[in-house]
Amino acid sequence: MDSALERFASGYSFGLDDYQTEACRHLDDGAGVLVAAPTGAGKTVVGEYATFLALESGRKCFYTTPIKALSNQKYHDLVDRYGPDEVGLLTGDVSVNSEAPLVVMTTEVLRNMIYAGSRTLEGLGWVVMDEVHYLADRFRGPVWEEVILGLADSVRLVCLSATVSNAEEFGEWLDEVRGDIRVVVSERRPVPLTQHVALSKRIVDLFAPDRPGTVNPDLLQVARQEARAHRDDRRRPRGRNGKGRRSVSYGSGRFGGASSQRLESSDRGAPRNSPSRAQVVRALRRSKLLPAIIFVFSRQGCDAAVSQLMSSDLVLTSESEARRLREIAERHGAxxxxxxxxxxGWDRFVSAFERGVAAHHAGLLPVIKAVVEEGFVTGLLKVVVATETLALGINMPARTVVIERLVKYNGQSHADITPGEYTQLTGRAGRRGIDVEGHAVVCWQPGMDPRAVAGLASRRTYPLNSAFTPTYNMAVNLVATVGRERATRVLEHSFAQFQIDRRNGPAGARRNENEKAIADYLKAASCDLGDFTEYASMREKVSRLEAEQARLRRGSRDDEVLDSLSVLDPGDVIAVPSGPHAGWAVIVDPGTRGRHGDRPSPLAMVADRRVVRLGEHDLDAPVHKAAGVRIPPHFHPRDAAARKTLGKAFDQATARLDAPPSRPPKPRVDAELTEQITRLRAELRSHPCHSCPDRETHARFAERAMALRRETDAAAAKARRRSDSISDRFDRICLVLESLGYLEPGGHRVSGAGRVLSRIYSELDLVTAEAVAEGVLDRLDPAQLAAVLSTLVFESRPADRRRPAWMPDPICEETVSRLRAVRARVGRLERDHRLERPRDLDIGFAETAYQWASGAALDTVLAEGSSAGDFVRQMRQVADLAGQIAGAGVDEELARTCRRMLGAIQRGVVSMSEEE
Known part of the structure; x- marks a missing residue:
């Protein structure tokens, strides 16, 4: 065998597909490549060829993945192929053989190495970017573009992506910024996919077996029968006389929760079409469609599904399989x-695991996820109930994928899943080399339209859109490494800017059409008496001034209100300016736990001892702390004794205060504005066009011309702003950094404070750096530091924000109060520079972090309500931020406290690596 590709291919037990061979030959030509292919199609073969070429040529190859679990899996794959001496692993908290010729790492690690100018980059020839479509992720996506733009020109990229509808556009950008990137797209699944519907106790084909592409008429008949039954039921009388009752139940259903709807007929002989989970699994087993992944779009739903399956008599494994599964669990859990x-709940987990059923979601401990993954990959585990994150994670293909519902919560509302999401989920169905075909099963729900399901299954649209935006950390790193001017040019070459420029392309054609329409309107407005454009302009100016007058009368002070609310702490006594709760109140919970744009809604005790949530009608003017009281530990609004204790302290505090200040007067309307409106109205009446008999017709055409002119000019201005948006945001960020001293005057050099900021990779990077600079984190013990740092990285889910949260002790409370003041000051500065305000601090994990860093046992911290997986992940985020601060060149005392804190929290389940 003469060629490198032949030698490489000989190491596989299967022949390479045409698209794999094509992509590998592009690498032989010295080019980079973008490979877009379905999940399970074997894209990683192309990435592995880059590792093979690196070893053959004596150069390095970095294999990057978006998450640690994928990095660990790929590390073990490459070790099995090349041996441990040739392969390293870097995931932030794990470093193995980092100077090996092949190093697997998370993309963030590579980004940090580029900014630090690491010597490990020397001799780098190839970088494989697995799951590169992650660059569309809002929070983590920008890292991919930073790496693509920051790598040396000599490095060749191998980008592996799921099937996206704009792969050619993405490839064109890669070719523009990297040079000679070739695009290889394959839409053929290596294992064909058959679509089904789970209907009662049966698995029914979605499409007619004898007519490909045509929806199964049996399913259409079921849908018609359901619709008819629903219409007939609505006609029946209802009431206490027993003459009729509803036939459709939208209660808990068999899948649990309000989102689980099941049709039940009032005719006892009619079928129940929506299957239970046990019915689905039994039908899969009868049809020999196991192993299967059942996607449920909530963690609690996954756990509930396992409990429901275990409450039945289902046992999916033989005695020998159960024994081998127990061995896997005991080995990982040793x-x-x-x-x-x-x-x-290890025993409950193992009991279900032995019977062939397990859950997989982000709330699980990494060691449990590792057990589930190994059990499934070996074929012993028959059913995994998972959230959609599994579709983006490690390699866990199944014979069948089941989707319970085609609706999921997207963070704001319940919405239909998209064709791209459907494709991503069903991509797990069909094991290459094992299954002749894969199977996708959608569970029947009341009101389901089989034609809509068929349309969802037939479309393959999954556009890749950049989420890139400059950050403070990115700005100081770019200025430090390439300088201010070149940094701007680098950002102008981002994929985000590339897509913005593409979208602006058709604007010229629309502008020409508008100009022609404007000319036609002006012709229709022409009048012998005078200039109707001038007359219409005067009328418009009057309307605009009147609107401005109304706005001034409203006296909007939203920014001042937000700033005043964002610095409130538990125990602050304030004067509520208006509404039914006007008067003195003591803050119980500041209500600042949320994302950008959320208005704080404090929980407060008012004078009559009620604990209420203050809304916009109460807080329409800035508030200020007038006094402070101590909130009883673990205060709960429903605890009468706690309210009484707080009420006594509240009365003592307010007794020393004057009466609550009256509400600030609204701003006085400008007399000059009123005079200007009066003068303009007089000029309108004396204008020649005012007496025209066709005045309103002419004015209407003139106003249309003017409105279209404004629309055209606004569109042109918006296009200019969008085309400059990335570099413009970078410039505004640099102005903020310069005003705070992170960039030296002129903004072309990074200061000492800027070098600290360059090592802090966090959503609240600037707030963190400011807190370090101002000594906010000084003189805390390790447990207190863990609690305070958690407020910078933790973000509670919407359902958790209704629970009051507390800082663990007065020192932590005072520190977070100072931290809130820093955040508010940074927010005001950002507002002045037209930047998005930073998200609020979130104290929801502070007590848990404090307890763990103080040595509390696992059962104690989990009693606070965290799931084990969430707890470990959040503690690791706190540890990661502490490690960044310790290594950022800060005061040695603070660095020492950070290291002591790391020693205190990296124990037990937190210290177990992702691969255990």
């Missing part, structure tokens, strides 16, 4: 203590 096992 490091868990008895107390940890009890806290995790």
């Amino acid at each position: 490091a868990l203590t008895g107390a940890e096992r009890r806290a995790l």
